[in-house]
Amino acid sequence: MKKETQIVSLGRDKKWTKGVINPPVFRASTMLFETMEEMRFATKNRANGEMFYGRRGGPTHFAFQAAIAELEGGVGTALYPSGSAAISGALLSFLKAGDHLLMVDNAYEPTRALCDNLLAGYGIETTYYDPLIGAGIKDLIQENTKVLFLESPGSITMEIQDVPTLSRIAHENDLIVMLDNTWASPINSRPFEMGVDISIQAATKYIVGHSDVMMGTATSNEKYWDQLREHSYLMGYCTSPDDVYLASRGLRTLGVRMAQHEKNALKVANWLATRPEVDHLRHPAFESCPGHEFFERDFSASNGLFSFVLKEGNLKSITALVENMAHFKMGFSWGGYESLILGVFGIDKLRTATTWDSSKPLIRLHIGLENVDDLIADLEAGFERFN
Numbered sequence: 001m002k003k004e005t006q007i008v009s010l011g012r013d014k015k016w017t018k019g020v021i022n023p024p025v026f027r028a029s030t031m032l033f034e035t036m037e038e039m040r041f042a043t044k045n046r047a048n049g050e051m052f053y054g055r056r057g058g059p060t061h062f063a064f065q066a067a068i069a070e071l072e073g074g075v076g077t078a079l080y081p082s083g084s085a086a087i088s089g090a091l092l093s094f095l096k097a098g099d100h101l102l103m104v105d106n107a108y109e110p111t112r113a114l115c116d117n118l119l120a121g122y123g124i125e126t127t128y129y130d131p132l133i134g135a136g137i138k139d140l141i142q143e144n145t146k147v148l149f150l151e152s153p154g155s156i157t158m159e160i161q162d163v164p165t166l167s168r169i170a171h172e173n174d175l176i177v178m179l180d181n182t183w184a185s186p187i188n189s190r191p192f193e194m195g196v197d198i199s200i201q202a203a204t205k206y207i208v209g210h211s212d213v214m215m216g217t218a219t220s221n222e223k224y225w226d227q228l229r230e231h232s233y234l235m236g237y238c239t240s241p242d243d244v245y246l247a248s249r250g251l252r253t254l255g256v257r258m259a260q261h262e263k264n265a266l267k268v269a270n271w272l273a274t275r276p277e278v279d280h281l282r283h284p285a286f287e288s289c290p291g292h293e294f295f296e297r298d299f300s301a302s303n304g305l306f307s308f309v310l311k312e313g314n315l316k317s318i319t320a321l322v323e324n325m326a327h328f329k330m331g332f333s334w335g336g337y338e339s340l341i342l343g344v345f346g347i348d349k350l351r352t353a354t355t356w357d358s359s360k361p362l363i364r365l366h367i368g369l370e371n372v373d374d375l376i377a378d379l380e381a382g383f384e385r386f387n
């Protein structure tokens with residue numbers, strides 16, 4: 001089954017939908033049993049899709065979990081109240097005091113803060129590594145290293161990692177490979193075929209696609225699924241069936257939305273490449289993006305999120321550029337149908353394994369589903385204000 005057909009049909013088995021198209025919202029804490037035998041059976045199979053108790057989820061959750069697991073190519077998917085919760089839940093399901101974590105240097109800022117504050121406080125040591133380190137990762141592996149964490153591309157500076165090489169070396173040293181796979185979404189890369197053990201999504205972004213739900217998913221291979229599922233359950237992670245319904249609903253149009261985001265973004269990026277103010281594009285489909293060769297090899301498409309670096313600028317000129325836009329609004333997040341613009345400062349302070357030249361300002365764009373000519377006109381007017 002091709003991915004376009006998968007996203008329409010997965011997670012719609014009649015055992016969950018009861019015959020309607022979209023799996024209904026089953027809201028529950030308590031689930032009732034007629035007999036002691038029924039209760040014993042549900043308890044025994046509480047981790048295998050039997051209705052047991054609200055925290056384990058109900059048919060709305062089971063349908064969505066099955067769809068994401070199948071799409072990503074894993075055996076099971078755990079749900080979390082946000083992408084960051086999926087990251088912390090996955091890490092805390094496998095790390096303990098005295099362990100060592102290898103974390104990519106261009107990780108999403110709150111992921112770095114998790115490592116430097118909470119994990120450090122638990123006695124878990126983090127070493128950051130260059131996203132383009134490749135086989136060099138071997139030199140950073142210690143006796144107590146347990147997890148190699150990747151985020152590819154990095155959500156601000158967009159470097160793409162050599163996931164297969166990193167995964168191979170990690171497995172030669174018995175590490176668990178976790179990938180923040182949010183940019184690819186579940187349809188534009190094959191994490192488990194690249195050697196990833198746990199693929200993480202901020203469903204908040206493209207899966208939900210409408211900027212109205214916070215949610216995370218972590219999908220595991222056979223080897224780590226039981227531990228991920230049970231440790232996440234012990235930490236009490238669960239999600240609202242209403243949010244899961246909205247995520248399921250978003251999933252059905254993921255393919256067409258991503259294709260339009262990609263088409264619009266490539267047109268905007270190619271236009272930006274002609275602007276005299278622009279130093280270079282950090283769009284994975286462009287050779288100027290570090291790790292572009294890995295995008296070409298490992299991804300089937302791009303999307304609406306990319307960055308570009310200006311030759312020069314300061315707070316005043318960047319403010320003039322990003323404020324008063326007709327269509328590009330300023331806000332955190334990405335992956336909805338709307339266009340967003342983010343002037344990102346202080347990246348150099350968020351790098352400990354690599355350096356970043358902050359003298360050249362970086363702008364991150366999320367290209368939405370508006371008419372792309374309107375978006376280009378908006379940016380053109382922005383550059384008028386900038387200059």
Ligand SMILES: Cc1ncc(COP(=O)(O)O)c(CNNC(=O)CNC(=O)c2ccccc2[N+](=O)[O-])c1O
Binds near residue numbers: 084
């Ligand atoms: C790759 C990746 N992985 C995980 C998450 C977290 O998802 P969540 O927002 O559902 O928790 C995200 C969320 N991304 N959010 C953004 O890019 C915008 N948010 C921010 O920039 C932000 C928000 C709060 C605090 C700090 C930042 N920041 O990155 O500077 C992500 O991009």
